[in-house]
Amino acid sequence: xxxxxxxxxxxxxxxxxxxxxxxxxxxxxxxxxxxxxxxxxxxxxxxxxxxxxxxxxxxxxxxxxxxxxxxxxxxxxxxxxxxxxxxxxxxxxxxxxxxxxxxxxxxxxxxxxxxxxxxxxxxxxxxxxxxxxxxxxxxxxxxxxxxxxxxxxxxxxxxxxxxxxxxxxxxxxxxxxxxxxxxxxxxxx
Numbered sequence: 023x024x025x026x027x028x029x030x031x032x033x034x035x036x037x038x039x040x041x042x043x044x045x046x047x048x049x050x051x052x053x054x055x056x057x058x059x060x061x062x063x064x065x066x067x068x069x070x071x072x073x074x075x076x077x078x079x080x081x082x083x084x085x086x087x088x089x090x091x092x093x094x095x096x097x098x099x100x101x102x103x104x105x106x107x108x109x110x111x112x113x114x115x116x117x118x119x120x121x122x123x124x125x126x127x128x129x130x131x132x133x134x135x136x137x138x139x140x141x142x143x144x145x146x147x148x149x150x151x152x153x154x155x156x157x158x159x160x161x162x163x164x165x166x167x168x169x170x171x172x173x174x175x176x177x178x179x180x181x182x183x184x185x186x187x188x189x190x191x192x193x194x195x196x197x198x199x200x201x202x203x204x205x206x207x208x209x210x211x
Contacts, residue, residue: 056069056071057072059101064083064103064184065179066184066210067210068084068101069204069205069208071201073088073090074087074099075087077098079100081102082101083101083102084099085099085100086099091194092194094168095170095190095191097188097189097191097194099186099187099189099202099205100185100187100189101185101186101187102184103182103185104182104185105182106178106179106181106182106183108181112146112176112178116135116148116176119148119174119176120132123150123152128155128167129151129152130152131150132149132150133151134147134149138175140175140206140209141209141210143178143211144178145177145178147175148174149172149174150172150173151192153168154168154170155167168191169192170190171190171191171192171195172190173188173189174187175187175188177211179211186205186206
């Protein structure tokens, strides 16, 4: 039986560290790529992660989701606009929106409401949660309901209120929070 040399060659260690660093740079570069959404007709633009895909959602100006979400509920971003009457206070508009969501989303609960600035416009940030049955639509399939945590950012502009909604399964929400905030920082109105 031969002896094993337990001394490491410093060049191997330097090479290994360099490979890990290069891999990290490539990963960071890929993850930081974005796609621009620009609707000049309504005057709103934003950037979202390039690996997210667009989907169809009724009445949405934009709907994108992360197909790599490790959950049965894909993390998503939607942008809607609603008619806005400047005589209506933002708080009243939010209460009407919450009532509509409460009627359509099981176990809907508002978590917090806070003022926010979006591209120098005053708006409101509403965080909420609700339950979904991810595969209950398939007959005979038993599944455990999931909790979705969502954030609406509501910004009035002229005769419209723009609603940017971020939603993720509760256990994934904190992981996606930086991406949501980066998208929000990119919004131009």
